[in-house]
Amino acid sequence: MAAFDLIVRGGTVVCGDGCKVADVGVADGVVSAVGQELEGGAREEIDARGLHVFPGAIDAHVHFNEPGRTGWEGFASGTRALAAGGTTLGVEMPLNAHPPTTDAESFHLKLAAAERAAFVDFALWGGIVPGKVDRMEELAERGVSGFKAFMSATGTPDFEAADDLTLYEGMREAARLGLPVLVHAENRQITDALSHRAASTLRTTMRDYLDSRPVIAELEAISRAILFTSEVGCSLHIVHVSTGRGVALVAEARSRGIDVTCETCPHYLLLTDEDAERIGAAAKCAPPLRPREELESLWEAVLSGDVSFVTSDHSPCPPEMKAGEDMFRVWGGISGCQSLLAALLTEGHHRRGLPLERVAGLLSGAVARRFGFAGKGGIGEGNDADLVLVDLGESFELREEDLQYRHPISPYVGMRFRGRVVRTLVRGRTVFVDGKVAPEPAGRFVRPRREKGER
Numbered sequence: 001m002a003a004f005d006l007i008v009r010g011g012t013v014v015c016g017d018g019c020k021v022a023d024v025g026v027a028d029g030v031v032s033a034v035g036q037e038l039e040g041g042a043r044e045e046i047d048a049r050g051l052h053v054f055p056g057a058i059d060a061h062v063h064f065n066e067p068g069r070t071g072w073e074g075f076a077s078g079t080r081a082l083a084a085g086g087t088t089l090g091v092e093m094p095l096n097a098h099p100p101t102t103d104a105e106s107f108h109l110k111l112a113a114a115e116r117a118a119f120v121d122f123a124l125w126g127g128i129v130p131g132k133v134d135r136m137e138e139l140a141e142r143g144v145s146g147f148k149a150f151m152s153a154t155g156t157p158d159f160e161a162a163d164d165l166t167l168y169e170g171m172r173e174a175a176r177l178g179l180p181v182l183v184h185a186e187n188r189q190i191t192d193a194l195s196h197r198a199a200s201t202l203r204t205t206m207r208d209y210l211d212s213r214p215v216i217a218e219l220e221a222i223s224r225a226i227l228f229t230s231e232v233g234c235s236l237h238i239v240h241v242s243t244g245r246g247v248a249l250v251a252e253a254r255s256r257g258i259d260v261t262c263e264t265c266p267h268y269l270l271l272t273d274e275d276a277e278r279i280g281a282a283a284k285c286a287p288p289l290r291p292r293e294e295l296e297s298l299w300e301a302v303l304s305g306d307v308s309f310v311t312s313d314h315s316p317c318p319p320e321m322k323a324g325e326d327m328f329r330v331w332g333g334i335s336g337c338q339s340l341l342a343a344l345l346t347e348g349h350h351r352r353g354l355p356l357e358r359v360a361g362l363l364s365g366a367v368a369r370r371f372g373f374a375g376k377g378g379i380g381e382g383n384d385a386d387l388v389l390v391d392l393g394e395s396f397e398l399r400e401e402d403l404q405y406r407h408p409i410s411p412y413v414g415m416r417f418r419g420r421v422v423r424t425l426v427r428g429r430t431v432f433v434d435g436k437v438a439p440e441p442a443g444r445f446v447r448p449r450r451e452k453g454e455r
């Protein structure tokens with residue numbers, strides 16, 4: 001009998017401590033050996049010479065809108081895009097699905113939809129919304145990875161933003177349950193009032209939209225979330241931080257012993273306010289794209305290690321919701337989950353010298369550690385064989401027809417990237433190769449390892 005089900009031969013394996021040419025032996029979907037010239041035979045061999053072997057990316061922030069709004073995306077097309085982009089685990093947000101994931105019933109609907117359709121592994125965030133803090137426990141019991149709250153308006157009426165008391169009490173409950181709280185941190189009063197003022201004076205260009213969500217709105221909300229957390233003692237994670245100053249607030253709190261981390265997204269690292277004006281609706285998001293100085297300060301924070309990890313915040317919608325001239329009316333959200341790894345390789349590694357093991361850490365290792373995804377996050381013996389084979393030198397222009405999204409709308413269309421995903425494996429099974437996604441979905445639900453409380 002062969003020692004392995006699969007050997008990935010001769011690639012440059014990207015591990016936590018650097019890169020080495022090695023074979024990766026896989027048995028039962030798990031990495032069982034990493035070493036030179038593995039012997040013992042395998043039922044399948046993949047020649048990875050000349051390629052880099054990365055741990056599968058973990059995208060901790062995607063909106064796939066299923067059930068209820070599959071016309072916007074859905075688990076099938078969303079996870080196909082993840083597979084094509086080198087992401088082997090996506091953590092899906094509670095809002096934009098209908099019903100949103102705020103209690104046991106809605107959780108089961110989403111879990112069933114994802115189990116039917118997902119091409120890569122998935123985990124689920126629950127929501128903190130007014131009036132439903134007492135339902136968080138049933139979500140925790142069922143395996144959500146943590147809880148998301150919005151401090152500004154959400155854009156969908158079925159998932160209300162958390163007022164301060166809801167956030168505070170939700171954090172207290174999350175602490176009791178041993179799960180993290182994630183916040184969209186923008187001050188609601190400032191962003192709502194400026195949006196209203198702009199709309200009522202018919203100033204609705206992209207520039208007007210950008211001006212309606214100033215940096216201070218992000219900084220104030222991050223500070224308030226940190227203050228609440230320090231009082232309550234939960235784990236806090238700030239999603240999609242768009243400024244270096246925002247990251248600095250998080251780093252400063254962490255240095256005081258507060259359990260807080262943050263992520264940023266490729267769009268804040270590759271695109272500026274001027275790109276938003278040029279591209280239009282496809283580049284509308286919240287917080288908005290920022291001036292070049294902010295992008296540079298964010299890169300400094302990534303390179304220094306103050307940004308914990310990078311996620312796509314993939315938030316798609318149908319084309320008609322991105323149509324029209326009024327930038328306050330069009331959907332806010334960028335489709336980018338297929339470009340996550342390519343974006344970090346291109347701008348981070350090739351242009352700014354970010355070492356490959358740091359790319360792997362920012363996209364995989366740090367995420368798995370933060371959220372307790374045991375067996376994920378790195379190419380090591382005993383871990384799931386979630387692997388991405390990358391041709392690091394190959395450059396390509398992203399075309400609409402390459403996108404697996406339900407709607408091929410993305411600000412990255414037409415951009416050149418360097419570092420092409422050749423093949424993606426989830427638990428040793430190829431889910432993407434030769435430009436094609438596997439025929440059958442086989443993604444599995446991933447529950448977090450909780451720090452406190454009962455499973």
Ligand SMILES: NC(=O)NC(NC(N)=O)C(=O)[O-]
Pocket residue numbers: 063095096154155156184240284285286287313315332333334
């Ligand atoms: N309802 C959303 O999907 N919103 C998302 N939209 C963005 N980021 O523009 C988000 O994460 O805030």
Ligand SMILES: [Zn+2]
Pocket residue numbers: 184239240286
């Ligand atoms: Zn958000």
Ligand SMILES: [Zn+2]
Pocket residue numbers: 061063093313314315
């Ligand atoms: Zn989001």
